[in-house]
Each structure stands twice: as structure tokens, then as C-alpha cells.
Amino acid sequence: MNLSPFTIALIGVVGLLGVGFYGLLVSRNLIKVVVCLQILAKAALLALVAAGQAAGQIDLGQSLALTVIVADTIVAVMGIALGVQIRRRTGTLDVRKLSSLKG
Amino acid sequence: MLSLLLIVVAVVFAFQAIRARGLIASALWLAGVSALTALVLYLYGAHQVAVIELSVGTGLVTVLFVLAINIAGDNPMAAGWVVSRPLAIGVSLLFVLVLGWFVLSALPAPAAASPAATVFDEVFWQERGLDVLVQVVLIFSGVLGFLGLLAEAKAPLGGSLAESVTSGRDLELKALEEQLLEGQEPQEPQESQE
Secondary structure: OOOOHHHHHHHHHHHHHHHHHHHHHHOOEHHHHHHHHHHHHHHHHHHHHHHHHHOOOHHHHHHHHHHHHHHHHHHHHHHHHHHHHHHHHHOOOEHHHHOOOOO | OHHHHHHHHHHHHHHHHHHOOOHHHHHHHHHHHHHHHHHHHHHOOOHHHHHHHHHHHHHHHHHHHHHHHHHHOOOOOOOOOOOOHHHHHHHHHHHHHHHHHHHHHOOOOOOOOOOOOOOHHHHHHHHOHHHHHHHHHHHHHHHHHHHHHHHHHHOOOHHHHHHHHHHHHHHHHHHHHHHHHOOOOOOOOOOOOO
């Protein structure tokens, strides 16, 4: 079985997306939710670069991937800051205990 | 085949990052995922992005995670899931199967080896100039968010505590003034037990 580099990258993208999605479903800790978002962002990064390489436009892929890295880092910073402030004010990071909008 | 091996290990690391009980362990597994992703990006020819991912994704983000866990505490939670575990596994597997089928069944033919007509600098600074502007705005908002994170670390709840003490003292002074104006003997203020 001869897999092309693009196919290999897509396998990784699907795997990382699946693991990140599973983590979002089962994680109760807010910091761990940010970790899952980071995993999903890595999948997007890999997909952009692989698509750029497959299309023969690796520079465009790199440029878009750089934007994703910046956005991903800012998401991590803001998520972590929110998590720390929520921990200070409520004393917990458990998303089940934080859900105050129950019907 | 090296890229396939790296990608499989990265997926395993990502799964370990979710399974790890401690937050520090989770952050370190995530750093491993970032480092392996950077290696794969380098193998795919994205050298600049690989270096940036290695320094930002593996270095900066991990440091931020460790700092935040240090502030918030790494308390293990009681067992329990947001969604029941079998349901989460089933939905995730369905997601992977459907996405994999859609993506892998519609693979494009590999592009002919076209020479690199552009340079990364040209594409990034000229063709994607708007993206650069958005990145600057994002970095600015991120710095503000990080300052907000550190602001209360220096003086946790200092403002509100000082306000409550001051307002309590004001009330006591006002009561003393009223008693003096009425010509009564001022009483000793009761010390609160708290």
C-alpha cells in the first residue's frame, strides 16, 4: 500500500480532529477544554500545509498556517486567562458546576 | 513513511493529553503534539511555519499553560463525564468515519511538480497583507488578555476586600458621630468575629 504524502497528512488530520472532538465531549476541566481546542487547531494547521503542498502552493499554505498559529495562540491565552479568573471567582474549573443556565 | 510514523505518534500523544489526570501532564503531552506537528510540517516543506510552530506552539503556549496551572492549581476532579463515555466514543468514531470517508474518497490527483513561483515573504507580506493586519489585532488583544490574567495575580481580590473594609469603617464612624451629636456616651464598637 503506497500512500501519498497528502493522504498521510489527511489521515493525521482526521485522527487529530477525532481525538480533539472526543476530548471536547468528555473533558470537564476548563483548562483541558483549551488543550482540546489546541489539538483541533493542530489538525487545521496540518491540513492547510498539506493542501498547500499538494496544490503546489506551499507558500500560500504557510501564510495561512501562520495566521492559524497566531489565532490559535490567542485563543489559548484568552482561554487560560478566563479559566484562571473563573477559578478565582468560583473556586472550581468543573464545567458541570459552572453551568448556571439550567432550565 | 517517517511522516506517517510521526503523525501516528502525534495522534497517540493527543489522546494521552486528554487521558492524563493531571493538568501539567496534559500540557506536556500537548507540547509533544506540537513538536511532532512541527516536525511533520518541516518534512512537508513548510520550514518557516515549522520553526514558528516549534517556538510558539511548543514553547510559549506550554509556558502559559504551566503558569496558569500554577495559579489555578492542579486539583484532580472526581470521576464523571460531561457526556456519557460510550456516547462520546460512538459520536467521535462516527465523526471520524464520516469525515475520513468524505476526505479520503475525494482525494485530488497529485499536483504536477510545479516550481515554486513565489517566495514566502512575497505571499505573506503582499498578497496576504490583510491577514497580517488581523494578526496584529489578535496579538494586541492577546496581550491585553494576558495582562488581565496577571493583574489579579499580583493582588488577588485586593480591591474588593479594601472596599469592604473601608465601607465598614465608614459606617462605624457615622454611627459614632450620630451618637456624639445626640449627646450619648459612645459605645465600644463590637469586633466582628470574622
